[in-house]
Amino acid sequence: MDFRSRLEMKPLPFWLTIRADVARLREEDPSMRNLVRGLLSQGFWAILAYRIFRWCYERNIPTQPLRFFIERIIECTTGISIPAQAQIGKGLRIHHFGGIFIHSETVIGERCTIYQGVTLGDLGGWGGVPILGNNVLLGAGAKVLGNITIGNYVRIGANAVVLQSVPSGYVAVGVPAVMKDEAGVVQ
Ligand SMILES: CC(C)(COP(=O)(O)OP(=O)(O)OC[C@H]1O[C@@H](n2cnc3c(N)ncnc32)[C@H](O)[C@@H]1OP(=O)(O)O)[C@@H](O)C(=O)NCCC(=O)NCCS
Secondary structure (H helix, E strand, O other): OOHHHHHHOOOOOOHHHHHHHHHHHHHOOOOOHHHHHHHHHHHHHHHHHHHHHHHHHHHOOOOOOHHHHHHHHHHHHHHHEEEOOOEOOOOOEOOOOOOOOOOOOOEOOOOOOEEEOOOEEEOOOOOOEEHHHHHEEEOOOOOOEEEOOEEEOOEEEOEEEEEOOOOOOOOOOOOOOEOOOOOOOOO
């Protein structure tokens, strides 16, 4: 699947993306208490700030230098860095605090899940950045690096270092990550 076509994707209405992000908070437990906890979580603050500045960025509405300062405050308070230039589909869920860095050229599909300590980036200033499909789970501490494509419904294990593209439906675990299908067969 050519996820790079997503680079051409049209900007979505603000409320559509936020509604999908909020819906993710209620997946496991639809109670009001759980929703309030989710809305007060650092992951949601970071997503909300990203959605606001992304909305402006897509419409060429100038927000600097305010964006610079808000992004730094979000980084300091949540330990999460999501530049407005990154393309992220609706329904993103970020669990827990900190150590999350998303490169500005990264593309992330819909309904993806990110745990603490995840990096989506290049190889050190070169080598391109990853493109993720829909419903990708990135376990705690996972690093996904370089010009690679991660398919739909891929699950990346805690602390994996992924340097190769992963086909849809596979699990990627270890350092460097190996890919396993449903039957546990290594690719
Ligand atoms: C990758 C993951 C999604 C796989 O879950 P699963 O589909 O239930 O797969 P399994 O547990 O059957 O594991 C499949 C194989 O990968 C291995 N594996 C699973 N997670 C691994 C990890 N993080 N690192 C290395 N190997 C791992 C298993 O040992 C198993 O190996 P085998 O085929 O040789 O038996 C899950 O193990 C994981 O790491 N989730 C992240 C959870 C997380 O970050 N939680 C944070 C909470 S705060």
